[in-house]
Amino acid sequence: MNNRSVAYLDSLGLTETLRFRLEVLAARCELILGTEPSAVFASEYISQEAGRVYESLFAFTADFVSEAQVAEEPSDQIDIVPLRSSVRHWILNSTHFDLRTAGDESRLSMDVWLADNRVATLRASGRNCDRLLELGLELIRPNIA
């Protein structure tokens, strides 16, 4: 993982178990992608009962994006799809978020529809919304074709 990704994971305030799991998944994605991801994103949502629930880790390169499920170790599931010029439809749904600065109540979800009608859903809460939007602008928007 590059320094940016390490700093990002640091910012999430994860438990040791989750931190280790995300690092393992990032390393596995890197192996499958064949190159160090330029960015990673931990998709999560807030459960009223259980607090923040991490669903999957997304890893981005210029050409590909991979998604790895956080839960149900040791049976990992990693998807990889082309990213370059492959985005057909980008849907953002936000709550309590002005798309500038996220607060504790902010929620953001992004549906990214790809050329073959596959869709990736990335979700964020709180300050993680800032990171998701940043990645959307940096990596999703330029690939809309």
Add this chain to the structure above:
Amino acid sequence: MWDGFNVRSAQAEDQYRRVVASILRQFESGRYWKNVLTMLPELESEYYVDTGFLLTSSVVPDMIDKPWASFWQKTFRRNVTENNRWPRPPVGGWLTPEHWLIQIGDAVRTRIVVRYLDGVEGVVDLLQSAAKGTRWRPTSTLQATREGYYAAHVSIVGRYEVPKATFDTDSVRARVEVQVTTQVKDVIQELLHKYYDERRRSTDPAPDAPEWDYLSDAFRTTYLGHLAHHMEGLIMDLRQEGPK
């Protein structure tokens, strides 16, 4: 009775409230409970990563104190109505203010609610291991009664500095109880609370054969509890087997 000490007096009630509030504060700020609250999110993560399912349905359990009326009724039941040796002391001796906080374990208590049956054991293990290196001593029991009640009870014994009636302090041993139950059982417990409460208050003997008295409250509550317990097992079976 009890050396002339009128335990129903307002003074006893006031003393009980002050002592229990003090125990609650000391327990909450003590190392053991802090360990529990630190370790619980870690266990949540481990369970989620391992199974893909969420462990608990309440993130941070609050400690609560037992109301005086309930506490007093419990001592009365143990001393009198459930005391088969009456008028001699019950097994373990009279429950009196000197010892009743160790004899009755749930004057300060909380409940951790897990979503699935297999979560109970994990939380109980955590409650045991959180005591390492601390002065608190937990013991646990997995309860399943004929009446359909099931839950794990972890009883944590500790020593507390509590206020005396004379404005001095005293060092007492007391138990704090952490109940670990499932979401299904929690819902049923809430539903049946009124029945259990009435049953506890009643001086009537328990029904002889509730198993055959299908219109009675005892029948309904008992078998609802057993049914729920069985259903929890089926849920686990389904979860572990996964889709075919």
